[in-house]
Amino acid sequence: xxxxxxVATPTMISILQSCTAEPDSWxxxxxxxxxxxxxxxxxxxxxxxxxxLPSVTDLNVPQFIDRYVDEVFAIEDQDHFKTAFDxxxxxxxxxxxxxxxxxxxxxxxxxxxxxxxxxxxxxxxREADIEFKGLTVSEFLNKIKSxxxxxxxxxxxIGENVLVYDPVPAQYFCGDLQELTGGKDYSL
Numbered sequence: 001x002x003x004x005x006x007v008a009t010p011t012m013i014s015i016l017q018s019c020t021a022e023p024d025s026w027x028x029x030x031x032x033x034x035x036x037x038x039x040x041x042x043x044x045x046x047x048x049x050x051x052x053l054p055s056v057t058d059l060n061v062p063q064f065i066d067r068y069v070d071e072v073f074a075i076e077d078q079d080h081f082k083t084a085f086d087x088x089x090x091x092x093x094x095x096x097x098x099x100x101x102x103x104x105x106x107x108x109x110x111x112x113x114x115x116x117x118x119x120x121x122x123x124x125x126r127e128a129d130i131e132f133k134g135l136t137v138s139e140f141l142n143k144i145k146s147x148x149x150x151x152x153x154x155x156x157x158i159g160e161n162v163l164v165y166d167p168v169p170a171q172y173f174c175g176d177l178q179e180l181t182g183g184k185d186y187s188l
Contacts, residue, residue: 026063028066029067030069030082031066031082035082035089036062036066037101038085038092038100039062039065039066039144040057041105042112042141042144042148044056045105045108046144046149053162054157059152059157061148061151061155064151065144065148068147068151079134080134080135081135081140083135084134085140087140088111088115088141091115092107092111111141115141116138116141117138117142123136123138125137125138126139153185153187159187163184164181164182164187166187
C-alpha cells in the first residue's frame with residue numbers, strides 16, 4: 001500500500017498540474033460533455049465556494065478527475081465509471097430530453113443526500129445484486145467525493161497557501177496539531 005502511494009502521488013500531481021484549461025472552455029477527454037457539466041456541478045456542491053478559499057472549478061478539479069479516469073483507470077474501470085455516471089444523470093434529469101444545464105443545485109443536493117451513503121449504511125442497489133461488477137450510484141458518488149477532496153488538497157494553491165507547507169520535511173514533531181500547525185493539515 002505504501003509503495004502504491006509513493007508511485008501514485010507523483011502521477012496525481014503531474015496530472016493535476018497539467019489541468020490548466022479555463023473552466024468555461026473545458027472539453028472532457030473521456031467523459032461526455034453532459035457528464036462534464038454534471039461533474040462540475042457535483043464537485044462544486046461537494047466542496048462549495050467560500051470567501052477564504054479558491055473554488056474547485058478555479059483549481060480545475062473537474063478536469064483533473066476526467067484526466068485521472070482517462071490516464072489511471074483500467075479500461076474496464078473506465079466503463080464502470082461512465083456507466084455509473086449515466087445512471088446518476090438519469091436520476092437527476094426529469095426526462096431524457098431535459099437539458100442538463102437547467103437542473104438546479106437543489107436537485108443535485110437531493111441526489112447527494114439520497115444516494116451518498118455513510119460508511120455503515122447499507123447500499124440497497126448493491127444488496128439487490130451482489131454479483132454486479134460495476135459501481136452503484138452510491139459507490140460512484142462516494143468515489144467522486146473522494147477524488148474531489150484528494151484533487152483539491154493536492155493542488156499547488158491549496159498545498160502551499162492553505163495547508164501547512166514543508167517542502168523538505170526534516171524534523172518530526174510530536175504534539176497537539178492545534179499547537180503545531182494551528183489545526184491545519186500538512187500538504188505533503
